[in-house]
Amino acid sequence: MADKEVILTVEGLKKLEEELEHLKTVKRKEVAEKIKHALAFGDISENSEYDEAKNEQAQVEEKIAKLERMLRNAKVIDQEDISLDIVNVGSKVKVKDLEFEDEIEYTIVGSAEADPYEAKISNESPVGKALIGKRVGEVVEVQVPDGVIKYEILEINK
Incomplete structure (x- = not known):
């Protein structure tokens, strides 16, 4: 199934690109640190910090994939x-x-x-x-x- 075309203004495109960049450079590192910290507690079978960090990681990756898909299918409206x-x-x-x-x-x-x-x-x-x-x-x-x-x-x- 083809992805739906996403209509954006120049301002909207810039905002999505900035959000994607933030997720990739800042948020990914924060979540990786949380996972690393949670692993330091040892046994992950009953480690709620680890489970929470892995869930957050999945959400961040899902958001990154969604933004990348939107940007791939973006049609930018030119002010002119x-x-x-x-x-x-x-x-x-x-x-x-x-x-x-x-x-x-x-x-x-x-x-x-x-x-x-x-x-x-x-x-x-x-x-x-x-x-x-x-x-x-x-x-x-x-x-x-x-x-x-x-x-x-x-x-x-x-």
């Missing part, structure tokens, strides 16, 4: 390719919630970069899907658990 006419991955979109009159700015990113706390929403999320391909002035309806939210697109930026 982002249109100001329609919403796409990489766009910053200012919308107005028509019910509450709130203005919100989202950055549309691939699912690997999504971070709601930084207003980075996935192109695969309900709001992201509704905004993709739309223009300034258009109103989109987004089905959410509480009902339907209506957003008017006010601005599209890079």
Whole structure:
């Protein structure tokens, strides 16, 4: 089965590369030290420190493999390719919630970069899907658990 294409901004690519580097250079060494320390206790058959360190090692290696797979399948969105006419991955979109009159700015990113706390929403999320391909002035309806939210697109930026 082919791996899924991972859409990333330049910033997102850099962040994943830095995380991978940290895991390979720092975290691996820390876990190896924990294993070495746990082995110093002797019998590993009932050594909880050893078991914990081996589990952590497996998690780190799994995360490294996942990041390497994501980076291999990464499609980086070039800032120059982002249109100001329609919403796409990489766009910053200012919308107005028509019910509450709130203005919100989202950055549309691939699912690997999504971070709601930084207003980075996935192109695969309900709001992201509704905004993709739309223009300034258009109103989109987004089905959410509480009902339907209506957003008017006010601005599209890079």
